[in-house]
Amino acid sequence: MSKLIINKLKYTVITQDDGKYGATIPFKNGLNIIYGPNSVGKTSIITGIIYGLGAEKGLGIFKTIQNPFKPEFYNFIDGKTIKSSYLLLEISNGVETVTIFRYIKGGEVHLAAVKKCSADEFFKTEEVTKLIVSGEGVFSENGFQNFLFNFIGINQVELPTYDNKLSKLYFENILPLFFVEQRAGWSQIQARQVTRYNIKDVKKVAFEYIFGLDRFNLHLTEIKVKELEARLKKFKEELYQKEENLLIIANAEKSEEILIVNTNSIGKTSIYDYIRYLQEKYKAESEFINQLSSQNKEYEESNEKLRDSLKTLDYQFRKASEKVDKISIEIAGYESYIERINANKYKNKQLKKIKELSTDFNIKTCPVCEAKLQAQQDDECVLCHSELSKKISTPEQNLAFLEDEENTFKKVIKQRILDKLKILEQRNVIRDKIKEYESQLEHQTKTFAGKEFADLRKRILDADYTHKEMEKYSRIAQRWEDLKPLRRDITITDLELKKLNEEVSKYKQTVNDLNIINSITSYVKSNVTSLGLFKGNKALIESIKVDSNDNYTPYLDNYDIYNISSSSDNIRIILSYYLSLLQTSIKFKNVDSINFPNVLLLDEPKQQNLDNDSLIDCVSLIENILSDDAQVILTTYSELPSDRQKFEKHIIYEMKSKTDYLLKRLTE
Template sequence: MLHLNALRLEINTTNGLYGVTIPFESGLNIIRADNTSGKSTVFQSILYALGFEELIGLKNDKTMQSVLKDAVIDGESSFQVIQSAISLEIFNGQQTITVKRSVVNEKRKPQLIDVTFGPQITKNEDTYELRQMYVHDKGAASDEIYGFHAFLEEFLNWNLPDVIDTNGNSTKLYMPLIAPSFIVEQKSGWSSFFATIPWYGVKNAEERVIEFLLNLDVFQNEQSRISLNINKRLIQEKWTILFDDFQNLAEKGNAEVPGLEPFPVIINNINEIYFRVFRNDKYFLVPDLIEELTDEFDQLNQQTEVTVGENLEKNQIRLNLLNDNLLKIGFRYQQLSDELLHEKEKFRQYAQQRKSVQEDLDKNKSAEKMLRLGGDVHAQVANNLCPTCGQGINDSLLPEGVDQVPMQISENINFLSSQLKMLVAFINSQRAKIQEKDNVLAAYNNKLNEIRQEIRNIKRDLVSDERLPSEELIERKINTKRLVNFYVELLEKIESLKNRLLLLSKEWEKIKQREADLSGDFFSVLDRAKIQLLQDTFLKLLKDFNYQSKDKNAIKISTDKYLPVIEVRLPNEKPKSYDIRFDSSGSDHIRCMWAYYVALLETSKRLGGNHPKLLIFDEPQQQSASTTDFHAFLNELSINEDTQSIVFASFQNSIKDFEEATVGLKFTKIESNGRFVQKVEV
């Protein structure tokens, strides 16, 4: 509950103190005054004291009227403002506090707010506790000690939830976003529902506000979805990092990882993800490669005691074999390089074709849209003209007498869409081929380097002292042992990565299960009752306020945005809906807004919502709404005695209109004697 007890303006000028103190009561309060009397100053001061001045466009003192920051006009004279402040006494049903915020003060920034724990305006005493807080700065909505909006949230017994911003991140449903649901300012506020809601980057902010005000269970489901999306994105980020770890490890081991997807998937069999290494013209799994290398090492171990002379004949045979292998692998390397160039050229052509088909598809879709809208689509070929030279051409290459019917645009779109899908499949397949051949080519290159090194070692042995041990055998033994150790260590790292991947996959499976659970009907039975009550109350008020533009049976409260819509149901078609303001007259649109904001309050009040039970309307009699209908609106506000409404209205500067609009109503009348801001005698 947010109840305003009193407002005080204190303006120190070169001619002394000016200001005003305005008490408010429960039920309907009407601030009646002619234009230029200072109604806007009073209205904006309430917003400023609560830190809601963004509803009128800007933040801090920039939003305030000149009487509070520049000069006070008194009769024919104008006096400079040297200091000014606004105090607002508010009540939450149990506790009263007074907030004070400076507009002009050389020693205080406008973000600073004094919070006095007591009714300092209506019952001023020196014993009240005072705490200083701040607004419109980082932490104002979360700092539990100094953040004013964090304090105000607690004072109102609200628990503002986290919502999703436009970037998919979690953010708070800030209080200034909720304010337009119960405070409507004059200049922009009556143009549409929630017209003055400030930009905080919150996705679908209006819907989130209404869900909070009505305390819908769907809001909890939305919170679950927010949490789910955050966890989902975290898993996707972890998966990307893990995928890169796999790729980096594979690159170090001259291996590839079939079956590993770059995006999260549910893995039922972790053994389907493995490393394979291309060596000696065939693929090895890492355990098999370790076994083969170990056998090679054992064989070399038996030969290392042999001298160069004893190994001379074997070295010569091995040298010939290595030279043959060098030629064969070199030939295969060159052949594969040529194939890779060919595959890359095919990839480029497929990509170019895809671009061309996409352009044709876009053009056909645009043409179809034009035809659907009733436009003419002119194409040179359709007119039997060459698009290049403009000369006439036959409309068919078929022999005369053979009938043929050209494809319609819709058929073109289907054909091009199929082509596009086929090309995308080709491109993906080609990309996989290129990657595989790149890996094999890298393995061949490594093998060529190994063979060249072995040839150099053997040649060195052939010219060495025949009594010495074979350096080539020793080096081969060392290299083979090093490879065994490397792949043993690699296998351990692979198992560690696979364990992490399996855990991440299980988390992803839980996420997908929760996502499926949340994909059904979000609304609880109580939610539907609240939306139905909002609709019934809204329609009743429309009738009371004399809405005429559309049949009431066609008006609904949308279950998507919770706003009034016109629903049209054509034969054999699903119902379609559109914003009610597009089919309402100017004055009926104002009646809609009266009805909707009051219906929000009454629905929240009756079915346990979070509405602050406060409505503040600045000049609600817009678009020449009749005095009779305005009376019905004010009457609806006046009978809600357990809430508070404050209406700022000039009544077209007519006492007669004021009397007709308020006849028989119970309300508190607040008037000015010329101007609200007057000289204060100290």
């Protein structure tokens, strides 16, 4: 069974004058309450646990340069500059104990050092293993997540992503199922789920994974089905577009993957039969022309030369026309861009007027940041008090840039228009030559061939047309044949999709899955009742569902469960749910597939409008469900001494006043 126990957290902060500050927080099995007023450091204890587990992404920290701690851990403390700081986190899996060392400042924050010892013995032993906490390699042999998964006793898995790749399920993906962060965490279940790995349906698969549902493997199949459906749709759309284009070009229709063309000469026929017909016709016409042409050698040679020249000129004419079209499109693009430039110029002129109005109307404060305008320096924004080095350019600078860019594009347009005119002129020359050669060919036919060759030119033109038709339909046929691999991909994908759909359709929720989901649902209802949610409306409470339809979170068919009562009720729903996960994990402790680590980290639910009575009910509920197999760490506070008495036996660390801060001066 998977298990994670937090034994101890130790902070050490060293200042430039070698002064030492720190704190030691011991934990135990069962309920651990960290007690104290706001802003004394309760959340810093939770942050230390998460940071020690290499899961700061679960706090919203994604860059190494970002520090999840407050400034007194890495900047200044008591007015003194901090030279270095680190933490020691002692954890256990029920069998083995290790201590994790991580720098907060002054060392390699992307690494962690791990020793098989207690936190108190860490610096007394030599053997240490350095592991990669962030960046590439966290799941490598020297990766911290590789160590942590093995230590807790959970398997590493790879899941499909939205970009059709595979990604590991990271620790920060399962963390939101047993950690509720103080700010965003109480807004919804799994609020701090990390989606940056692009894992498909990550909330759903994280739940199925951590509770070892048999549906986890089915869900992977369903994800694969979605992937294949998307791929099949893409293939079919691509095939349809390409086929439609060829059908239009060939004036054809499709019948059983064969092109049926509609011709003037032989009517409807397959494209291959039509190509054979054109080949035979061209061969017969060519033989007839050659027979007539051989009677006059001079005519034959001149005629052949002119025909070749006409083909070349026709090709050149078409290419010139294509260039003209491309340049026209290019010019249209530049003109469109100039229109956007003019729109931007208008906006910047308006901004310039706003800037001038700040003087005309004697505006004394910036409407954005409310800073006093007269206190601005040359290196600050006139309106929003931002540093120019971090601000976009001024309206005047933008106008100058846009004017310059507009002039540049106008010059380019002018040049491209000249280029277009040159090509048009070249095309006209080619057209004139075509006419000249056609006239010459006609003259030669009449002059050299006599009456018996009067129709030779027509025959030649017919033969040329036949040849062009033959080449055209041969190209279309080849392009149609080139679609075979795409059709084959569609067939293979379709077969694979049908096979996977059959697997999904045969699935019936297993007894194991039903037992776990029913247990969570039952505990949610019981906890909701204990916490006084919905004013004891039994019918409403019994209507609560937990299943895959809403990522295995509580919901109602007829109402939005989070909008039918007060904001404090939302917190009680979330508390009820997370406690139900722990209760279910304890209940099924002998099921090896469950990966829930039997620990809950709940950071100050009272910050989110939870009243004292509900907090007391929550603590009572935790008291009744906890055993030696589980641990709950809760940060909270109440101004009432009577409330403290109710919590007292569970308080493992207390900060007694608003000036009793977590970090204290240490003496040697």
